[in-house]
Amino acid sequence: xxxxxxxxxxxxxxxxxxxxxxxxxxxxxxxxxxxxxxxxxxxxxxxxxxxxxxxxxxxxxxxxxxxxxxxxxxxxxxxxxxxxxxxxxxxxxxxxxxxxxxxxxxxxxxxxxxxxxxxxxxxxxxxxxxxxxxxxxxxxxxxxxxxxxxxxxxxxxxxxxxxxxxxxxxxxxxxxxxxxxxxxxxxxxxxxx
Ligand code: ITT
Numbered sequence: 001x002x003x004x005x006x007x008x009x010x011x012x013x014x015x016x017x018x019x020x021x022x023x024x025x026x027x028x029x030x031x032x033x034x035x036x037x038x039x040x041x042x043x044x045x046x047x048x049x050x051x052x053x054x055x056x057x058x059x060x061x062x063x064x065x066x067x068x069x070x071x072x073x074x075x076x077x078x079x080x081x082x083x084x085x086x087x088x089x090x091x092x093x094x095x096x097x098x099x100x101x102x103x104x105x106x107x108x109x110x111x112x113x114x115x116x117x118x119x120x121x122x123x124x125x126x127x128x129x130x131x132x133x134x135x136x137x138x139x140x141x142x143x144x145x146x147x148x149x150x151x152x153x154x155x156x157x158x159x160x161x162x163x164x165x166x167x168x169x170x171x172x173x174x175x176x177x178x179x180x181x182x183x184x185x186x187x188x189x190x191x192x193x
Contacts, residue, residue: 004032004064006056011147012067012176019171019180024187032062045070045082046117046128053119053126065120065183069175071149073137074111076103084148093148097141100152110136112153114175118183127186131178146170 004027007013017026029035036059038052045068052066070084080087080100088095104110111134118129134156141151143163150162155173162170171177 002027002063004029004056004060004062006034006038006052006064006066008038009067009147012069015167015171015174015176016067016180018167019177020184023184027062029056032056032060034060038066040068040085043082045115046119046130048082049117049119049128050126053121057121057124063122065118067116067118067176067179069114069116071100071153072113072115073100073104075107075109079103097149097152100137100149101139104137110138112137114149114153116175116179118179120183120186122187122190127183129179129182129186131175131180131182133173133175133178 002025005013005016006029008029013028020026034056036055038055040048040051042048042051049066049068052068053064056062056064056066070081072078072081080096084096085091088099113132113134116131120127120129136154136156138152138154138161141163142161143151145165146163150170153162155162158173162174
């Protein structure tokens with residue numbers, strides 16, 4: 001099955017490709033001739049996810065799926081949430097982490113969760129799939145792998161941050177892989193029913 005992954009984030013592409021293996025012929029945005037920034041202006045994670053998939057379907061007519069994700073911190077009322085990518089005003093991950101740790105200074109409730117919403121647009125029919133992983137925000141970054149907030153996120157039940165795990169280890173428990181599992185089950189059902 002040919003599907004475009006509507007993302008400009010190479011880390012997401014790497015994680016999803018590693019998880020899917022050869023099961024799907026994954027097309028990138030550049031494969032379909034799309035060099036645009038994808039719109040993300042709805043103010044919600046499910047809304048932005050839908051907006052990105054719609055953009056590709058409407059402008060390129062290709063079946064696709066989009067990923068909108070974010071980090072929600074309990075004691076910050078769900079911040080940075082939909083603003084995760086530009087929390088500090090730019091995409092710079094080190095600055096985003098710095099702002100997060102500053103906002104959490106002196107806070108003992110470090111509970112947080114990552115959420116991913118995939119929007120699948122299969123021949124124009126839309127479905128959404130959600131994945132969540134719960135964890136804690138550390139006092140300091142740890143690890144050099146992953147991307148975004150991975151160095152400060154310690155998933156519940158583990159003693160290494162996402163940035164200290166291999167892609168395969170992160171994929172075994174992550175928000176993204178949980179959403180992907182649901183989407184792949186749905187796709188298999190469509191193909192084999
Ligand atoms: P696309 O819209 O092109 O897919 P993006 O980077 O803009 O790429 P998002 O709008 O979903 O994607 O941004 C979410 C931000 O949340 C992302 O830039 C990271 O800072 C953070 N984030 C998302 N998933 C993450 C993960 O698995 N680990 C660490 N941080 C993550």
